Amino acid sequence: MSHRDTLTLLPGTLDLLVLKALAHGRKHGYGIAEYLQQISNEVLHVGESSLYPALQRLLLDGFVQAEWGTSENNRRARFYTLTAAGRRQLAHEESAFERMVQAIQLVLANA
Amino acid sequence: MHCTRRARAAALREELTLHRTQLIDALQQRGLSPRDAACEAALRMGDETAALEAAHRVWSLRSLDSFWQDVVVAMASLRRHPVFTSAVIIALAGGIGVSTSAFAVYNALTLRGWNVPSPERLVSLYVAVPGGNGSKRDAGFTRQELDRFARQSRTLEGVFAYERRRPDGTRRLNPAPVSANYFEVMGVRMARGRAFRAADDRPEAPRAVLVVSDAFWRDQMHGAPDAIGATLLVRDVPFTVIGITSPEFLGTDLVRLDAWMPLAAMPLVLPNVARSHHMPTEACCLHLAARLASGVSSHEAAAELSDLLIAGSASRAVQRSVLVAPYTMVHSSGPTVSREVIPAFLVLAGVSMLVLTLACANAASLMLTRALARREHVRTQRLGATTTDLRVRQFLLESLSLAVLAIAPALAIAVWSPPWLLRHAAGVQLALPFSPDSRTLLVTVALALLSAVCFGVAPALHLTRGRELAAARSRLSPQLVGLQVLCSLTLLVLSALFVVGVPDGWGAQRLATAMAVLVALFALLLASTSACGAVSYGAQLCAADGGVRREYGASMRRVSRLLGSWRRHTMLLGLCGGAAAAAASVVLLRHSLDLSAPSPRSRETIGLLALSALATLAMSLPLCRTRRVPGGAPPVFE
Numbered sequence: 103m104s105h106r107d108t109l110t111l112l113p114g115t116l117d118l119l120v121l122k123a124l125a126h127g128r129k130h131g132y133g134i135a136e137y138l139q140q141i142s143n144e145v146l147h148v149g150e151s152s153l154y155p156a157l158q159r160l161l162l163d164g165f166v167q168a169e170w171g172t173s174e175n176n177r178r179a180r181f182y183t184l185t186a187a188g189r190r191q192l193a194h195e196e197s198a199f200e201r202m203v204q205a206i207q208l209v210l211a212n213a
Numbered sequence: 214m215h216c217t218r219r220a221r222a223a224a225l226r227e228e229l230t231l232h233r234t235q236l237i238d239a240l241q242q243r244g245l246s247p248r249d250a251a252c253e254a255a256l257r258m259g260d261e262t263a264a265l266e267a268a269h270r271v272w273s274l275r276s277l278d279s280f281w282q283d284v285v286v287a288m289a290s291l292r293r294h295p296v297f298t299s300a301v302i303i304a305l306a307g308g309i310g311v312s313t314s315a316f317a318v319y320n321a322l323t324l325r326g327w328n329v330p331s332p333e334r335l336v337s338l339y340v341a342v343p344g345g346n347g348s349k350r351d352a353g354f355t356r357q358e359l360d361r362f363a364r365q366s367r368t369l370e371g372v373f374a375y376e377r378r379r380p381d382g383t384r385r386l387n388p389a390p391v392s393a394n395y396f397e398v399m400g401v402r403m404a405r406g407r408a409f410r411a412a413d414d415r416p417e418a419p420r421a422v423l424v425v426s427d428a429f430w431r432d433q434m435h436g437a438p439d440a441i442g443a444t445l446l447v448r449d450v451p452f453t454v455i456g457i458t459s460p461e462f463l464g465t466d467l468v469r470l471d472a473w474m475p476l477a478a479m480p481l482v483l484p485n486v487a488r489s490h491h492m493p494t495e496a497c498c499l500h501l502a503a504r505l506a507s508g509v510s511s512h513e514a515a516a517e518l519s520d521l522l523i524a525g526s527a528s529r530a531v532q533r534s535v536l537v538a539p540y541t542m543v544h545s546s547g548p549t550v551s552r553e554v555i556p557a558f559l560v561l562a563g564v565s566m567l568v569l570t571l572a573c574a575n576a577a578s579l580m581l582t583r584a585l586a587r588r589e590h591v592r593t594q595r596l597g598a599t600t601t602d603l604r605v606r607q608f609l610l611e612s613l614s615l616a617v618l619a620i621a622p623a624l625a626i627a628v629w630s631p632p633w634l635l636r637h638a639a640g641v642q643l644a645l646p647f648s649p650d651s652r653t654l655l656v657t658v659a660l661a662l663l664s665a666v667c668f669g670v671a672p673a674l675h676l677t678r679g680r681e682l683a684a685a686r687s688r689l690s691p692q693l694v695g696l697q698v699l700c701s702l703t704l705l706v707l708s709a710l711f712v713v714g715v716p717d718g719w720g721a722q723r724l725a726t727a728m729a730v731l732v733a734l735f736a737l738l739l740a741s742t743s744a745c746g747a748v749s750y751g752a753q754l755c756a757a758d759g760g761v762r763r764e765y766g767a768s769m770r771r772v773s774r775l776l777g778s779w780r781r782h783t784m785l786l787g788l789c790g791g792a793a794a795a796a797a798s799v800v801l802l803r804h805s806l807d808l809s810a811p812s813p814r815s816r817e818t819i820g821l822l823a824l825s826a827l828a829t830l831a832m833s834l835p836l837c838r839t840r841r842v843p844g845g846a847p848p849v850f851e
Binding site: 130131132135136147149150151152154155158159162173175177178179180 | 221224225227228229231232234235236238239257258263264267268270271272
């Protein structure tokens with residue numbers, strides 16, 4: 103595929119989206135991907151080669167916790183939950199993103 | 214929590230499997246058949262290794278600064294693709310090894326000294342005769358001049374005469390005539406017995422005595438404990454063995470020497486040659502070499518010896534002066550050889566550079582193939598570190614790591630292949646020092662870095678211009694294939710010319726044939742790795758990109774589909790094919806170099822070369838079929 107066909111997001115946005123997806127309760131990897139796809143009206147397809155490294159990063163930073171459990175169709179799955187630090191990080195990233203979007207909108211509206 | 218990285222990777226793999234299963238379930242619920250659902254899931258998820266690699270990057274980087282992070286990532290990623298890594302290393306080691314071998318031979322011939330204590334102080338002496346067009350070298354001293362140098366010189370620690378010995382192609386004992394102080398000045402120890410004394414080398418009372426080499430004593434005299442005092446026949450004249458040299462001394466000639474005799478003993482075996490040594494003519498032919506006193510430069514020695522020469526040759530019509538040059542193999546064989554050696558080595562250097570270019574093209578091709586397989590990985594990284602710099606950096610670091618890994622095998626090739634080739638193909642045992650020295654090491658490292666730049670920079674440059682990897686691959690591929698085919702064919706044609714053009718005698722033809730077949734073998738091996746790289750590229754495309762299926766020809770599509778699930782093993786298969794071809798070539802090499810035959814069979818060798826040329830062409834063809842990857846895939850999260 104060519105360079106222009108793919109959507110590019112601001113750096114760090116994926117972490118924000120994953121944290122947000124986990125804000126409403128624990129989910130496994132596939133669940134997060136499905137959730138983001140549905141909520142975004144099928145615009146955001148999160149490849150597993152982006153999602154799982156992001157989850158590993160959040161785990162190492164202590165923003166999420168992981169535990170093995172059983173999925174809705176009785177398969178062994180690893181569920182991720184937001185930690186207290188993760189909630190703080192989510193709030194921080196959300197406000198930073200808001201400011202960024204507002205700034206970009208200001209530029210677009212006036213240019 | 215996970216203690217080890219292996220446990221983490223296992224957990225991640227389990228998660229990925231679950232992800233895939235749930236995706237297939239979801240697709241089946243939307244009405245796809247199980248088979249189509251599996252295929253669609255494979256297309257959407259792409260290469261599992263990309264996710265694993267990205268996760269490895271996350272795990273390994275927390276405690277390192279960014280350069281070492283990149284090095285760790287590069288090494289880890291190479292370790293996880295052993296087949297790709299070994300394919301590139303084989304190609305590079307071959308290319309660098311051949312070039313370094315050429316340099317090692319040149320180094321041994323002209324730059325290195327002999328295997329004796331402080332060889333840098335050994336010099337050979339020539340007489341320069343002013344000629345019509347500049348001064349000209351002319352090796353020729355009389356016995357009287359030798360004696361005068363030995364008595365009066367202050368700049369020389371010792372000076373000796375030696376006679377060049379041409380191998381006569383027989384196994385007959387053929388001792389090299391040297392003056393009595395030869396071993397003393399060279400600094401050679403005797404393992405048994407004694408070296409020559411002045412009394413052994415008096416022209417008026419020649420003694421038939423011999424010093425033999427350690428190898429001769431072991432092989433021909435079976436290491437007999439009573440070898441000292443034994444009698445050996447030299448051209449039917451009985452000589453007495455008085456000494457055996459230490460094992461590390463192999464003589465001061467291109468070919469390993471078996472034995473030495475005093476110069477004065479020459480008339481006993483070669484009455485005609487020896488007579489001229491005592492006549493004060495221009496045509497006399499004693500070759501002199503000397504050890505400089507410590508702290509004396511060769512200029513000072515040359516000035517002093519020229520004065521001594523002029524002082525003693527008042528009767529001579531021409532003014533002569535002495536030239537002092539390092540005593541190396543080329544100079545010990547005479548000035549004409551050094552004049553012939555340089556152009557010959559320029560040709561050899563050109564050929565080996567061609568081989569290196571071929572290897573680099575091959576490595577670049579494999580790198581691009583692999584980079585394409587990791588598109589997902591590369592995109593992931595852009596989330597964290599924003600620019601294409603990261604890709605370029607990783608490309609360069611990986612190619613650098615590969616080149617560094619290729620240094621050791623390349624050095625091994627450079628150290629072992631020239632003596633092996635010369636011994637088995639040309640049938641001569643050389644006295645040249647081929648053990649690695651600092652110069653060889655330097656050249657190997659320099660060539661490795663050069664090749665890393667060559668095969669890493671071209672793809673990296675394409676990336677900096679913002680092109681997609683696939684586009685870079687499709688743009689570069691035809692050029693790389695063209696380069697490979699061109700280099701291979703040039704090498705093969707050169708090899709054929711070499712086999713036809715080299716005059717017979719002294720094993721030269723046999724050596725040329727062996728070199729030609731080895732070059733052909735290498736070309737074949739490289740072509741097969743390129744071909745398997747191309748096929749696995751096709752397989753990658755099929756697995757990663759649905760759109761490509763439309764672009765591919767029917768046969769290629771079928772092959773790719775077949776290999777889709779096998780894509781990691783395809784390269785291994787190609788390597789095995791290349792190795793089988795190489796083994797077949799070795800069998801043919803032995804056959805065409807039948808040692809009992811009087812000369813190698815040129816016709817068969819050229820047939821073999823032609824076959825290799827065809828095989829090279831055929832194996833390079835799949836690369837030409839790779840096309841641009843079309844757009845139109847669903848948007849991917851970035």
